[in-house]
Amino acid sequence: MIAQRPPTRLTSRVLTLGSFAAATILGLSLALNVAGQTAAAGLVGNLGVVVLLFTPVAGLIATWSELRIARPAHGWMAVAVLVVLGLATLIALLARP
Amino acid sequence: MIPLELLALLAALGAGVFGSLAGIGGGLIIVPLLSVGLGVPLHNAIAVSLLGVIAISTSASANYLDAGLVSRRIGLTLLVATTLGGIIGGFVAGLVDARFLAALFGVVMIAVALRMLFGSEPAEPETIDDPEGLEFDATYIEPRTGKAVAYRVRNFGVGSVISVFAGILSGLLGIGGGVINVPTMTSLMGVPIRVATTTSTYMLGATAVASAVLYFSRGEVEPALAGAVVVGSVLGGRVGSRLQHVLPQRALTLLFVGVAAFFAFEMLLRAIGGAA
Numbered sequence: 001m002i003a004q005r006p007p008t009r010l011t012s013r014v015l016t017l018g019s020f021a022a023a024t025i026l027g028l029s030l031a032l033n034v035a036g037q038t039a040a041a042g043l044v045g046n047l048g049v050v051v052l053l054f055t056p057v058a059g060l061i062a063t064w065s066e067l068r069i070a071r072p073a074h075g076w077m078a079v080a081v082l083v084v085l086g087l088a089t090l091i092a093l094l095a096r097p
Numbered sequence: 098m099i100p101l102e103l104l105a106l107l108a109a110l111g112a113g114v115f116g117s118l119a120g121i122g123g124g125l126i127i128v129p130l131l132s133v134g135l136g137v138p139l140h141n142a143i144a145v146s147l148l149g150v151i152a153i154s155t156s157a158s159a160n161y162l163d164a165g166l167v168s169r170r171i172g173l174t175l176l177v178a179t180t181l182g183g184i185i186g187g188f189v190a191g192l193v194d195a196r197f198l199a200a201l202f203g204v205v206m207i208a209v210a211l212r213m214l215f216g217s218e219p220a221e222p223e224t225i226d227d228p229e230g231l232e233f234d235a236t237y238i239e240p241r242t243g244k245a246v247a248y249r250v251r252n253f254g255v256g257s258v259i260s261v262f263a264g265i266l267s268g269l270l271g272i273g274g275g276v277i278n279v280p281t282m283t284s285l286m287g288v289p290i291r292v293a294t295t296t297s298t299y300m301l302g303a304t305a306v307a308s309a310v311l312y313f314s315r316g317e318v319e320p321a322l323a324g325a326v327v328v329g330s331v332l333g334g335r336v337g338s339r340l341q342h343v344l345p346q347r348a349l350t351l352l353f354v355g356v357a358a359f360f361a362f363e364m365l366l367r368a369i370g371g372a373a
Contacts, residue, residue: 005165006169008162008163008165008167008169009163011159011162012158012159012160012162012163013159015155015156015158015159015162015302016155016156016159018155019152019155019156019159019331020156022152022327023152023156023327023328023331026320026323026324026327026328027324027327027328028324029320029321029323029324030102030106030321030324030325030328033100033102033320033321033324034100034102034103038321041320041321041324042320042321044320045320045321045323045324046320048320048323048324048327049148049313049318049320049323052148052151052152052155052327053151053306053309053310053313055151055155055302056151056154056155056302056303056305056306057303057306059155059158059302059303060303063169063173067169071170074169074170074173077173077174077176077177078173080173080177081173081176081177081180081303084177084180084181084184084307085180085303085306085307085310087184088180088183088184088187088306088307088308088310088311089310091184091188091311092310092311092313092314093314095188095191095311095314095315096314096315097315097316
C-alpha cells in the first residue's frame, strides 16, 4: 500500500516562478550590459541575484506549509534548513569587507 | 571583439548541455571554462557557477516534485548537513588562495573522471513488497514502467556526515554536491538511482545558497557574468535533458574524461604556476 503523498504543488509553483523571474531579470541585465548600459545592468543584475538566492528559501517556506500538517517532523526539517540558511546570511553580513 | 559576457553565455550553454548529458551538472565544466578558457578569476568563476547551480536546481526540481520523484523526507534531512557544509565551504573559500582552489579542483576533476571511467554500477536498492510504515520506508512510481517501487533507506547517520563534505566541496568549488550526494545515496543508503538523482537536484539549490550568499557579500558575484551563466546554464540544461536519450552514454563518458583530463591538467598547472 502506498501512503498518501503530501501535496507538492505550492513548492513547485514557487520554484518555477522564482527561477523564471530570476532568469528573466538576469537576462535583462546581460542585454543591458551588452548594450553598454553597465550601471543599469549592475543594478538589475544584483536584483536578479537576490531573487535567485531567495527562490530556494521561498521553496522551503512553501514546503514547510505543505508538510506541517501531514508530516510535522519533516516540516520542522524544512524550518531547520531555513535556520541554517539564516545563519549563512548572518555570517555573510558580518563578514562583509 | 565579442564581449566576455557573450562568450560566458556560450560557455555556460555548452557546459549546461554537456553537464546534463554526462549527468554531472554544469558546475564541473563551467568553472574551468570560465577560469582557464576566458580568464575569469577563479573565485568569481566559482561564485557565478553556484548561481547556475541554483537556477538549474530550482527549475528542474519543480518538474521532479510534480512527478513525485523527489523524496523530501530524505532531501530535507540531508539538507541540514549539506547547508552546514555549504557555509563552511563558502567561508573557507574566502580565506584560501586561488592556487589551493585550483589544485583541489584539479584533483576532484580527476577523481570524478576516474569514477565515471572505472566506477561500478550503483548497488541494487533493498526493495520491499509492502512498506511497514517505518520512518525510512518509502515508495515512488517508476516513470518507465508505471509501477510502484518500495525501498528501505539505511545508514542515514553516515550519509548525513558525508553530506556535510558534499556541502563543503560545493561551497569551495561551486560544483554542486551531486558528485558526492548521488553515489552516497545509491551505494550507501540504498536509495534507487531515479530518486537519488532527483532528490540531489532538489537539494543542490539550497546547498548552493548557503555558500553563494557569502560570495555575494564579498563582492565576488559579477552581475552581468551571473546573467550569462544563469541563462546559459538553464537553456543548456534543458537541451541536454532532451538529447540524453539520443546520444550514447559510453561515448559521452569518454568525452567527459578527455575534457576533464585537459582541465585538470590546466588547473594543476595554474596551482603550481600561481596564475589561478
